[in-house]
Amino acid sequence: MIGLPRRRTIGFVLMPLLLAANSVAVDVNGYYKNFVAVYDLPTYSLVGFDFDTPPMGQVTSRLRLNGHMRLGGDASFSVAWDIVPRIQDRMLWENNLLYSGTEGSAYRAFDFDRRIYPEPDDSVASFGLFHNLDRALLSISARDFDLYLGRQAIAWGSARAVNPTDVIAPYAYTELDTEDRVGVDGVRLRVPLGFMGEIDAGYLFGDDFEFEQSAFFLRGKTYHWRTDLSAMVVGFRENLMVGVDLARAVGGAGVWLEAGYVFDHALDGRCSCNRDDYLRLSVGLDYSLTGRVYGFVEYHFNEPGGDAEEYFSTLTGTAYRDGGVYLMGRHYMIPGFSWQITPLISGGGELLVNLGDPSALLAPRVEYNLAEDIYLSAGAFVGIGRKPALEPGESFTFENLRLRSEFGSYPNIYHTSFRVYF
Numbered sequence: 479m480i481g482l483p484r485r486r487t488i489g490f491v492l493m494p495l496l497l498a499a500n501s502v503a504v505d506v507n508g509y510y511k512n513f514v515a516v517y518d519l520p521t522y523s524l525v526g527f528d529f530d531t532p533p534m535g536q537v538t539s540r541l542r543l544n545g546h547m548r549l550g551g552d553a554s555f556s557v558a559w560d561i562v563p564r565i566q567d568r569m570l571w572e573n574n575l576l577y578s579g580t581e582g583s584a585y586r587a588f589d590f591d592r593r594i595y596p597e598p599d600d601s602v603a604s605f606g607l608f609h610n611l612d613r614a615l616l617s618i619s620a621r622d623f624d625l626y627l628g629r630q631a632i633a634w635g636s637a638r639a640v641n642p643t644d645v646i647a648p649y650a651y652t653e654l655d656t657e658d659r660v661g662v663d664g665v666r667l668r669v670p671l672g673f674m675g676e677i678d679a680g681y682l683f684g685d686d687f688e689f690e691q692s693a694f695f696l697r698g699k700t701y702h703w704r705t706d707l708s709a710m711v712v713g714f715r716e717n718l719m720v721g722v723d724l725a726r727a728v729g730g731a732g733v734w735l736e737a738g739y740v741f742d743h744a745l746d747g748r749c750s751c752n753r754d755d756y757l758r759l760s761v762g763l764d765y766s767l768t769g770r771v772y773g774f775v776e777y778h779f780n781e782p783g784g785d786a787e788e789y790f791s792t793l794t795g796t797a798y799r800d801g802g803v804y805l806m807g808r809h810y811m812i813p814g815f816s817w818q819i820t821p822l823i824s825g826g827g828e829l830l831v832n833l834g835d836p837s838a839l840l841a842p843r844v845e846y847n848l849a850e851d852i853y854l855s856a857g858a859f860v861g862i863g864r865k866p867a868l869e870p871g872e873s874f875t876f877e878n879l880r881l882r883s884e885f886g887s888y889p890n891i892y893h894t895s896f897r898v899y900f
Contacts, residue, residue: 558613631659642758837863837883861888
């Protein structure tokens, strides 16, 4: 992560504030969250006996402050800052247990060193303190357009479980806190066109404004034949994606189709030979079974994936390195439901099934609304499938680890959260 020079930082954050002399309204809100998670790694087989690792714990808090002020005319400025203390087992600092390709994918031209304690060059024992300037956004809303300048959230897609067109800052399926998308730096213009239509275009700045680390997009949305239709072109880190997203109601059910086709390194000006183009697609339907029970089922196709023996080798491809892909197989079925048990208690669950292994990830959850703006929840991600094996070697490394199913190789994660909004 790039350290941000002090003078440049102050200018970036305070410039919109200096324009606020004529502000007519200032609003401050936010939340405090606490997550407790226990990671129980799978049992590894090694030459006739099983190798087990004790469960590991993690306690993460997050204090987020959101500020919004109205400037003169049609302009406003928003800022959000996170303070995140974390206590966890040393192994969790050193390893990515879920082989996720989404970490570190945010498009930011420059940033603070996010770790406050210990110093960025020091190793972490058990406690770390982090911060994140997640929003710094100047918005201008005119009659014919909306313009957004600065750090903002950008995401697309109507699919419920896996969004093929969401390549900017996607979350992995097992992420515990998905309420706010990671902010990215850029300029975005949205122009309304008739009834429920719009043109949405933007440019996102990558590391030090380098084009090969940046992204751009052009997306059109309209409504015809009782269907929400959108098409897009997205350039990201010298790759090019064309995508479509369709959603409509059929016989009381909602149906959707979201797809993205990526042309590997199509924008780098090199030879087109040996490129690894790929398709991702999600199609599904949902239905309100009763007034309190909602269900859905979704199929996801992930062309970059492969068979179990190919899982580690696929992680070096463009899809996983640049495209935010984290699933390692090709064919998935994801059923899920939610249930409003009482006015204050809700529950539900999903099952992410790799049809090729086969293996599955079970994700039950329950939430209790303790009081106004106060919530307590609990859940789990439980991997089902063949456990990984260790080849003989001097140490436990990826080189001597052999996966025999995707989700059988995931750790079981048991988690609780406490959230207060203010």
